[in-house]
Amino acid sequence: MHTVMGLINLEHEHDFSNQLTGSRCGAAIPFGGRYRLIDFTLSNMAKSNINEVAIFTRSKYRSLLDHLGSGADWDLDRRQGGLFILPPDWNDPHDISQGDLKHFHNNQDYFERSSAEYVLVSGSQFITNTVYHDFFQHHLDTNADVTLLTTTYDELLPEHKQCMKACVDEDGTVYSVKQDSTCKHIFSGVYLIRKSLLLELVEECIANYKNHFFLDGVIANSDRLNIQAYNYQGDSSIINSVESYYRQNMALLDRQSYKQLFEKNNPVLTKVGNQAPTKYSESSIVNRSIVATGCVIDGQVENSVLFRGVHVSEGAVIKDSIIMQRCVIEPGAYLENVIIDKDVTITKDQVLKGAKEHPFIIAKREKV
Amino acid sequence: MHTVMGLINLEHEHDFSNQLTGSRCGAAIPFGGRYRLIDFTLSNMAKSNINEVAIFTRSKYRSLLDHLGSGADWDLDRRQGGLFILPPDWNDPHDISQGDLKHFHNNQDYFERSSAEYVLVSGSQFITNTVYHDFFQHHLDTNADVTLLTTTYDELLPEHKQCMKACVDEDGTVYSVKQDSTCKHIFSGVYLIRKSLLLELVEECIANYKNHFFLDGVIANSDRLNIQAYNYQGDSSIINSVESYYRQNMALLDRQSYKQLFEKNNPVLTKVGNQAPTKYSESSIVNRSIVATGCVIDGQVENSVLFRGVHVSEGAVIKDSIIMQRCVIEPGAYLENVIIDKDVTITKDQVLKGAKEHPFIIAKREKV
Amino acid sequence: MKKECVTMLLAGGAGTRLGALTKNLAKPAVPFGGRYRIIDFALSNCLHSRMHTVGVLTQYSPLILHKHIGVGKPWDLDQKEDGLTILSPYTVTNGGNWYLGTADSITKNINYIEQYDPEHLIVISGDHIYHMDYDKLLQHHKQKEAEATISVLEVPWEETSRFGILNTTDNLRIYDFEEKPVNAKSNLASMGIYVFNWKTLRNYLEEDAKSSTSSHDFGKDIIPTMLADNCRLFAYRFEGYWKDVGTIESYWEAHMDLLKEEQPFSLDSDSWRTYSHDSNLAPQLIEETATINRSLVNNGCIIAGKLDHSILFENVEVEKDSIINQSIIHPGARIGKNVELERVIVQENVTIPDHTKIIAQQDEEPIVLSHTVGQKDADAAISHTIQ
């Protein structure tokens, strides 16, 4: 795969529009006890030997910068290649590009500098643990111009509604992409394209005042491009709303799902925290939960996900909840169906209860 | 010095306002054959064992990001501390701060996370090669709240006019800062302040709708703060205009000045390029010039500064000029008093001539 | 490039008293505290003390140790100008030389040290569990204008016969050094941590290298010679937790110390974090059937059984109806169903099959399980138990 470069394009990605994304983009939302959504895509790329990855981001990227740093935790701090977070600092007075084409136009040097032949484009909301070798091979085998990574789900969930669906004929060729629930192939947002073709289509889009590279540059040209679908069989999920976010966190409490996403020989890479092992005291009662390192558990935790460094005091009860980094739950507090963002303190005897289908969210750094 | 953190504040720094700063900030202008202006300040900090450095930047910071990368070349890619380039990605709806206070307000966590007691603040236009140990000791010895690094020049040059001057009484106390040429102490832009005091003054400034931390927060409080001047004796220069930029490049052609700025036991750190040694052919004639690695010299070069990877063809003549990275000077071209930005091609037999006091500038990537 | 101070970390010891724990592993690489290896404490001390130029002397079974240290990233020692250098034995034109004693290993790396032209040399060992700011030791050394300073710890009088004991004046100047004295005159024990003026030490090392009777050891040879020469030797009093986990018993005890209500030593101090390699495993999964009492559990563990006063390293799985009591489970171990372990140390990647019961009595040394336990081994082990 050393002839492939990575691009994580966050420009057209749905924002969750709630307290979790007040100061961070969706890609930076904490997930699964120690990760952020973007870790899954980034790990998949890194483990597929993609050594150069760019991230197109327009706003609220500060926490991404913090989280990703130099890329060292993904082995992406390289002299050749590496990780490039590309915020919108554009100063070309002749620039007429729009939408995500603005990113492509202003970061053209990133593509030109690389010796890679192909570009693997992705968003951050398709959650799976994989390497892209088979996908890449499929692209070569079918002689495709563009290959979309698609998947199918037994049950259509609310989060799948807003996904693009690929309409595919018998031999796997994509003839259009629609919001059409009769199409079974859900587009993951991941696609592969030759770099030279990408640059050509970018130029064409800009000249024609287009603003969405994938729709206007790729799909609109399905008559003249060979667009293939690669149907991915692995376990995956899509997280693009609070509801799907909450449900997918909870799904990990099942040992099978946990083992599938966090395969031990193929770990998901994330920022290293160097926390001590989690400490359980005599008074702790913990069942069916995911607990990160650095926690101190003196209270009761059930059906919940605890991020790093959470302190649960004696007599506190946490049920069906997600508690992010460094929260302090004081004695006697009772939490059910809540999502507590980073650095929150829940004071003594406080009771907070949301609904499963509508969890109660507390924004970061609050004291409630 | 491990109790000091660094801050390079580019917010109120003069832009050169010309072709060299069309798409880069002043701090990113190439200088001296392989450096950028910011390298001098950043190296001085790194060599003073300051392990965490933040850079406040508002716009045109893309080439800074490219140049500095993870900070590895300054040994600043650290788990504890490190290099933080902080572009303006601010999403606090309650933010009322203005000017550079906006940076301080939105990056407060950078200061809070650090265990350092002091902050060394600097711009990028004071060019010298030093370590700050004596400066720091002076701050401690005089029990100062704030210490300004000042210097004096035998001859007052145009670039010194726009510098702030510190008005200092006999015992070294600064009682005001002015645009007053009777004050001999030119303020270098470098000052040292206790972190807790800085944060206190920041809060005060914001509450009072101020917009310039140094003037409104520090100098305006000179009645109640102990502000000291530390008069720096080392060789230095100030680059804040095309004229001073050109003159200071040329000054390095003198062996004494060259040896002073590029002291071998104390090298100025910059991005590593991995170019081969420069190759001179039989037809080369080179005198009184600075030449970086990776050049191929077949023509004539005199009184000039050549950056990395410049190709001077046979029969080309370069005099009193600055030629930046990867330029190609074709046969028979004649250049005098010009500044050629990166990736420019000067075509066959082209003649370009500027004036010493007003060099001719060619913007990057042009073909002339 | 000149450095004021170079640190030499002795990590070549075989740690033979740790038995099976160090069979194919240098002692500094033995796992400790649920996620660390012993050397992490010394390396993290270097980071917190801002000792950035560190030579690590290795010799015995260094593969895992080298892999763990890697390029020194977790401790910010992967720098260009100084950072961490692994110093293994090497050959020169007239043949090769192994390290013979602690002092000899420094002597053989004089060239490494000289390139930094240091004023001071700190010698530490990678064998101990403690938090220490070496910079304070160095400042003390400079303030006393000492030629050598030895870090010391007050030990209980009844244990003085196990240590090298220093006798000092009120001013902390050392006038006498006794190795394992029967009737100690002081209870200040050497921790094997030294600061030397490099030029002085260099002379003593070179003299010592010529001696055919010397064992080339700091405690046995260099320090006594310096004392005899009336050098300015001072003690530096260290206060805090310090444990030489040199035997199976003390290794197990140090772990139980981590679980005490009033912790004598804390792994989760925010101001003195211990850094280590991270395997990027997922957070631990605690299942419906789990019960956990006073235990430490690391990433990647899946717990369906009962833990009591135990320490689980990463990637351990404990199936249901099993009870792990006062035990230490190294990375990757698999504990089947209905297993009972008490005072047991399970080594890396060992599998304990269903229905196994292994108990070490309170007055016995804890049992170390080094290989996957078949039914036969389990039966044999049961002879150790109170059943």
Place this chain on the structure above:
Amino acid sequence: MKKECVTMLLAGGAGTRLGALTKNLAKPAVPFGGRYRIIDFALSNCLHSRMHTVGVLTQYSPLILHKHIGVGKPWDLDQKEDGLTILSPYTVTNGGNWYLGTADSITKNINYIEQYDPEHLIVISGDHIYHMDYDKLLQHHKQKEAEATISVLEVPWEETSRFGILNTTDNLRIYDFEEKPVNAKSNLASMGIYVFNWKTLRNYLEEDAKSSTSSHDFGKDIIPTMLADNCRLFAYRFEGYWKDVGTIESYWEAHMDLLKEEQPFSLDSDSWRTYSHDSNLAPQLIEETATINRSLVNNGCIIAGKLDHSILFENVEVEKDSIINQSIIHPGARIGKNVELERVIVQENVTIPDHTKIIAQQDEEPIVLSHTVGQKDADAAISHTIQ
């Protein structure tokens, strides 16, 4: 973590034929080409070939070599999951063992290799100057379904007696191997670069280790045994520049090759850059009085004299009225005024005083200056000159 391929870089050689150049320096650490050390070429080849798991075997005088390699940053080998590991000799429970031959150094590091469970092992040496994509070699090996593949180079027929010569079928299958044959049947010489199926090689290494008569060398022992066993051995034809700079003469020649109009080997290829350590020195300063003809000059040099067909490493100063002709000047050398050097190699940090004249005749071996030249030495050296 499993890797398809592990690379072992042999860097333990003493390079005795290089005389003064390798007196206190492993051969792979000898400066080359104005800014590199010899090993940079092999390490940069690894980077360009995407061979990210590299064990570097060192033994002889490794201090400068280790410092140069450092954490492998210049070659992107400072990674967590694989990257570069320096493998020096070490002790095990039953004592210590030096590396005895090329094959033995691999045998002693079987544990290192096994942790990656590789299909293939590439063995290269850190002694040669060349650009090579090892991945192409590996692909060739896989395509031929070989058990071992040897990279070969066509050498002039008159030189075949200096090399290990392979005889192959048209299909490149090797059926015969002759060490330095008098009457060679082929002119395909082994470059000492091998790919093996790891499991096969492992067996041969273990067998070889038991033999008391073996010299434990790939060329002398392992390959002949595999051939005798009728293993599938193939040749891979390398085309391009390849130079073993094993003698002073060939070292000097290889440098002169860099200056030729039609360069047989280019240091400044954008697509195959050679990476190295960078000392952050300033760009070179060419003074008013300088004249430079067909020369390579690196950072930090200050040139006031005349250079002709010469190569200057970093931080060299040449004062005025001096003439440097067909010479190689290592880092930090100082050449005084009115000096004349011809066919001379000046070693690191050597100072040549004013008015010195040292010339090696065209039919002589170039002169190596290892110490600062006093007037006496200069007089002695003059006996070499045509004066």
